[in-house]
Amino acid sequence: MDYSVGQVAAFAGVSVRTLHHYDxxxxxxxxxxxxxxxxxxxxxxxxxxxxxxxxxxxGFPLDEIAAVLDGPRREALERLRARQRALHEEIARLRHLADVAERALALQRTGVPMTAEERSEVFGEITFDLSYATEAQLKWGHSATHGEAMARASGHTKEDWRRLMAEAADWRADLLAAFGAGEPADGERAMDLAEAHRAHLARWFTPCPPEVHRRVADDFAADPRAFALVVPASEQSPGLAAYLRDAVHANAARTDRASTEKDER
Known part of the structure; x- marks a missing residue:
């Protein structure tokens, strides 16, 4: 039995234009x-x-479908197996992204239900950019250090966050004062502030050896979303992120020297 193009389009759930295109x-x-x-x-x-x-x-393109249908059966099976592998890889990637999104949302919520007023009271102008949190999870999600930091962050209570943010605010005021006074990034005051920041991360999130702290500081200088986690936009000034990065690098070098000297004794 023969069917018109309109009938076939209705059977198959495609448009007449699609059938004309295939023809x-x-x-x-x-x-x-x-x-x-x-x-x-x-x-x-x-x-x-x-x-x-x-x-x-x-997901096969039309030209490949033509090759599959008109080519040897063995080639069709090989193409199907290749597509099956690609689909499994895509499924794994999407599952990973779903996990990333879940972790990022957990970070966004800071692990504790808070009203808007409580969030404003605790975090002030410090913002948790969801896109940055997601990218960070993709970038460092394989790291045990990152995983521990996320787990500890999600486990903090409201009081933990209040103490953490108050401590961070005091440190931030000292950083702004040192920067405003023109203290050199590799000077004692700036390096001590960098060391205080490293200790803060270790106290509240995860151990932060010098090489990890360097990467954190590099991210502060490279990505405004990362720097906004420690200094809100209203308190930032040109060069401040780079100043903190340089102070962290200087302090890391100081820490490495001290460790080497200790080992040589």
């Missing part, structure tokens, strides 16, 4: 024509269309 591309040409010149599709055409739609659902 023009040589992928599915109707087996017959009516006396008036209209396309007519037979059972074999419908079977081929079903295969086309199957491969389209799997």
């Amino acid at each position: 023009k591309a040589g992928l599915l040409s109707p087996g017959g024509r009516s006396d008036s010149g209209y396309r007519l599709y037979g059972d074999a055409d419908l079977a081929r269309l079903q295969q086309i739609l199957f491969y389209r659902e799997l």
